[in-house]
Amino acid sequence: MNLLKAGRVLRRTLWQAVPTVIGVVILNFCLLQLVPGDAADVIAAESGSATAESMAQIRSHFGLDLPLLQQLGAYLSNLAHFSLGNSPRYNLPVTELIGSRLPNTLLLMLAALGTALLAGVLLGSIMASRVGRWSDRVLSVLALLLYSTPSFWLGLMAVVLFSVHLGWLPTGGSASIGVQLGEWDSVVDRLRHLVLPALSMSGFYIAIFARLTRASMLEVSRQDFVRTAVAKGLHPLRVGLHHVLRNALIPVTTVAGMHFGTLLGGAVVVETVFSWPGLGRLAFESVMARDYTVLLGILLLSSLLVILANMLVDLLHAWLDPRIQLH
Amino acid sequence: MRNAVAVGAVALLLLVLAMALAAPWLFPGDPLDMVATPLLWPGQDPAFPLGSDSMGRDVLAGIAHGARMSLAVGVVAAVLSLLIGIVVGATAGYFGGRVDDVLVRITELFQTMPTFLFVIVVVAIGQPSVAVIVLAIGLASWPVIARLVRAEFRTLREMEFVLAARSQGFGHLRIMLQEMLPNALPPVIVTTSVLVASAILIESALSFLGMGDPNTVSWGSMIGEGRELLRTSWYLCALPGAAIVLTVLALNLVGEGLNDALNPRLRNR
Numbered sequence: 001m002n003l004l005k006a007g008r009v010l011r012r013t014l015w016q017a018v019p020t021v022i023g024v025v026i027l028n029f030c031l032l033q034l035v036p037g038d039a040a041d042v043i044a045a046e047s048g049s050a051t052a053e054s055m056a057q058i059r060s061h062f063g064l065d066l067p068l069l070q071q072l073g074a075y076l077s078n079l080a081h082f083s084l085g086n087s088p089r090y091n092l093p094v095t096e097l098i099g100s101r102l103p104n105t106l107l108l109m110l111a112a113l114g115t116a117l118l119a120g121v122l123l124g125s126i127m128a129s130r131v132g133r134w135s136d137r138v139l140s141v142l143a144l145l146l147y148s149t150p151s152f153w154l155g156l157m158a159v160v161l162f163s164v165h166l167g168w169l170p171t172g173g174s175a176s177i178g179v180q181l182g183e184w185d186s187v188v189d190r191l192r193h194l195v196l197p198a199l200s201m202s203g204f205y206i207a208i209f210a211r212l213t214r215a216s217m218l219e220v221s222r223q224d225f226v227r228t229a230v231a232k233g234l235h236p237l238r239v240g241l242h243h244v245l246r247n248a249l250i251p252v253t254t255v256a257g258m259h260f261g262t263l264l265g266g267a268v269v270v271e272t273v274f275s276w277p278g279l280g281r282l283a284f285e286s287v288m289a290r291d292y293t294v295l296l297g298i299l300l301l302s303s304l305l306v307i308l309a310n311m312l313v314d315l316l317h318a319w320l321d322p323r324i325q326l327h
Numbered sequence: 328m329r330n331a332v333a334v335g336a337v338a339l340l341l342l343v344l345a346m347a348l349a350a351p352w353l354f355p356g357d358p359l360d361m362v363a364t365p366l367l368w369p370g371q372d373p374a375f376p377l378g379s380d381s382m383g384r385d386v387l388a389g390i391a392h393g394a395r396m397s398l399a400v401g402v403v404a405a406v407l408s409l410l411i412g413i414v415v416g417a418t419a420g421y422f423g424g425r426v427d428d429v430l431v432r433i434t435e436l437f438q439t440m441p442t443f444l445f446v447i448v449v450v451a452i453g454q455p456s457v458a459v460i461v462l463a464i465g466l467a468s469w470p471v472i473a474r475l476v477r478a479e480f481r482t483l484r485e486m487e488f489v490l491a492a493r494s495q496g497f498g499h500l501r502i503m504l505q506e507m508l509p510n511a512l513p514p515v516i517v518t519t520s521v522l523v524a525s526a527i528l529i530e531s532a533l534s535f536l537g538m539g540d541p542n543t544v545s546w547g548s549m550i551g552e553g554r555e556l557l558r559t560s561w562y563l564c565a566l567p568g569a570a571i572v573l574t575v576l577a578l579n580l581v582g583e584g585l586n587d588a589l590n591p592r593l594r595n596r
Contacts, residue, residue, distance in 0.1 A: 023436045034452045144583075148575035150528050152535050153550060153568035160561045258438075265443025269532045273554075283444055284536065287451045295448070303439040 006315055013314070017307045024303045025079070025296065029072050032292040038064050039088040042290050058088060075296070084297035089289045094297040098279065102301075104174055105278035108270070109263050111198035116205030117256060123206065124213025124252075125245060131218060139210070147207035151266055155200030155273040162196060169196055172275040197274040201266060205259060209252055216248040250320055257313035261306045333584030339577040343570075347394035354388035358544045369562055380549075380563050381556060389544045390570050396545040397574065400461055401527040405519055407465030408526075412472025413508070413515070419473070420480025421503050431477075438470045446529060450538050457540050460533060464526045475518060479511035513589040520582035524575045531571050546571050 040058040059065040066074070078085050084094035123139055130136045163171040175190050220226065221244050229239045267280030275281075279298060286294040346353075361382055369378040369386070377386040419430035437445075446463045453459030483489060484507075492506045533539055534547030546567040553563025 019432070020435055020439060023432070024440060027436065028440075028448070031448055031452065144579055145572070145576060148524065148579055149572050150531050150535075150547075150568065152532060153564070153571065156550070156554060156557060156561075156564050157568070160557060160565075164558050164561070261439060261441040262443070265441035265445075268443055268447070269536065272536060284447065287447055299440060299444060299448075302441050302444065306439045306441070 006318075009314070010311060013307075013311050017304075020307065021300065021303060022076075025076070025300055026072070028296055028299045029075065032295065033068060039290050039292070040064060042288075043089065061088075064088070079300075084300070085293040087286075087291055087294045089286070089291040089294070094294050097282065097294060098297055098301060101277060101279045101282045104276060105264075105267055105271070105280060107194065108197055108201065108267065108276060108278060111194055112201035113205065113256065113260075113263065115198060116202040116209055117252075119202070120206045120209025121213050121245070121249070121252065123210035125217060125240070127210065127214040128217035128221070129240070131214075136214075140214075143207040143210045145207075146203045147211070149203055150269075151200050151204055152269045152273050154203045155196065155270055158196050158200055159273075169193075171196075172273075174276055197270050197276050200273070201263070201270045204266075205256075205263070208255060208259065212252050212255055213245075213248055216251045217244050220244050220247045246320055250317055253313050253316050253320070257310045260309035261302065264302045264305065330584075332580060333587075336577040336580030336584065339573060340581060343394050343574050343577070344398065346391050347398050350388075350391040350395055354385065354391050358388040358392040359384060368560070369566070377566055378562060380553065381560075386549070386563070386566055389549050390546065390567055392544045393546040393549060393567060393570065394574070396457070396540075396543050397527050397530060397571070400457065400464070400530040401523040401578075404461045404464035404468070404526040404530075405522040407461065408467075408469040408522060409472055409515070409519060411465065411469035413476050415469065416473035416476025417480050417503050417508065417511075420477040421484060421499070421507070423481070423484070427477075430473075434470045434473050437467070442467045443529065443532065446533065447536075447538065450533065455538050455540055457543065460530060460540065464529050467529075468522060468525065472515060472518065472522070475514055476511055479514065480507060483507045483510055517582055517586045517589060520578045520585065524578040524582070527571065527575055527578070 038059070040055045043058060044055050056065070064071075075085060082095075084098070086092065087094050087097055090097055123143065127136045127139050127143075159171050162169045170193050172193075174193050175186070226239060226243050229243045230236075234243075264280070267278060268284050269280075270276070271278045271281040272284065279302075283295060283298045286292075286298070350358075361384060365379060365381050369376065371378060375385050375387065377390065379385055380389075415430050415434065419427045419434075445467045449463035449466060450459055453462070480503075489502060489506055492502045497506070530539070530545065531547030531550070534545040535551040537548070537551055539545050539548045549567040550564045553560065553567070556563060
């Protein structure tokens with residue numbers, strides 16, 4: 001696969017994503033209009049001393065009193081200028097708000113997804129190479145147990161064990177507050193804060209990837225080209241890694257791409273458990289505050305991330321299996 | 328060995344179901360009432376074998392009543408997403424062409440939105456009641472079924488028995504419902520138990536965040552309330568969580584058993 005072709009494919013997929021993204025925006029815009037109450041109500045309720053005039057002023061300032069179609073049109077024209085509008089609640093541009101939270105969530109998601117892929121593929125390969133034996137059975141049950149565990153509960157139990165009883169890791173936040181740390185120490189500190197949330201988020205996906213790797217490795221290992229490779233006298237490890245695992249990774253990466261959106265949704269819960277200042281938490285807070293501009297921005301961004309993830313998966317497939325044509 | 332596991336899972340599921348059905352007789356009265364000394368550890372008082380929370384509510388009664396909520400939400404939400412998914416998937420797969428294009432686009436639209444965020448938004452639109460939660464979960468999880476049914480219908484459409492039915496002049500609806508749907512069902516049935524399991528997980532996360540129905544106990548809300556006392560009384564989180572894990576595990580095991588039974592290709596693995 002050459003880079004030129006990959007670039008062309010990327011451009012075309014992005015172009016095809018435009019109607020989906022516009023659909024997401026319009027659908028969510030209409031949905032959010034159905035929610036009772038608006039940001040002005042919440043701000044008024046919180047300040048406790050709002051008058052009808054001040055509420056009307058907030059509404060007109062943020063365009064909340066305009067007709068629906070006009071609001072939608074304004075939002076779309078903002079979008080065309082790469083602006084996501086302003087948040088009535090924080091009184092900040094939404095892009096700025098999201099920008100301050102996005103790195104944290106991306107860090108968490110990539111750490112969780114990376115852990116899940118590594119651990120899952122490793123576990124799945126072990127299971128497949130020992131199929132039918134007791135170690136395969138035990139690992140299978142373990143994987144199913146992880147598959148059935150809610151991430152927030154896994155996180156809470158990990159806090160009880162590792163933070164409360166053993167005192168090894170911090171219970172929450174993304175970094176220690178109020179201490180001056182050197183450059184290296186602050187990286188270590190951030191990593192220590194990352195461990196538990198990333199682990200509890202990855203549990204479910206470790207199970208998915210392990211089961212999938214096992215199944216697809218078993219499927220691939222019965223094919224003719226594997227028999228040929230073995231008959232050629234290749235080392236079993238080389239056959240396992242180069243012939244079986246490489247092909248078995250195709251369904252695994254497909255599912256990894258499919259679950260990218262679920263991972264983002266799961267961030268809401270895990271970020272709440274560990275008071276991780278990320279996008280999921282911001283989304284939940286903006287639902288509670290009826291701050292639709294922020295919420296719309298987050299929904300739009302997460303759809304874009306999902307589309308991007310699927311695109312990367314397509315490219316990865318073409319690299320894993322050169323027979324797959326990018327078209 | 329495999330059969331033993333599946334039978335064990337069905338037994339566990341029946342136990343949870345029995346607990347859910349018998350909760351009003353076993354634990355009469357509102358499980359949200361204060362009945363015991365607050366913060367009893369499990370085993371401390373024989374009258375309350377699983378202890379009590381900070382408000383003096385019986386944890387065992389809460390878990391029994393929570394089973395009703397979890398199972399009801401799980402099953403009804405799964406049925407709802409089955410209905411939507413089958414209608415969309417069957418229509419798209421059977422007719423193909425323009426109809427298919429549009430329906431696939433809509434399915435993709437729902438799949439690009441993060442499921443859990445979508446559920447939160449829908450619950451925020453309605454009030455946090457059981458009906459709204461069920462509706463939200465159902466609306467968010469049908470795309471999996473739709474894709475599955477569409478794929479099945481696309482292959483079935485080319486089969487000879489469908490051609491035979493068409494040449495006999497059967498209507499579209501009759502061909503879809505009577506001829507094709509029964510043949511497309513096995514993979515759907517297998518997915519259903521996983522669907523129920525994931526609906527239970529979504530509901531628990533929702534009520535953990537405090538967006539559940541405030542008038543009923545649910546396993547998620549018990550964990551959410553117990554979280555405040557995680558350092559000292561971690562059993563308040565651990566016990567309802569264990570109930571979720573066991574129920575979902577049993578459902579997933581049943582799904583595996585069904586898969587083995589209905590997918591002969593995968594047998595002897």
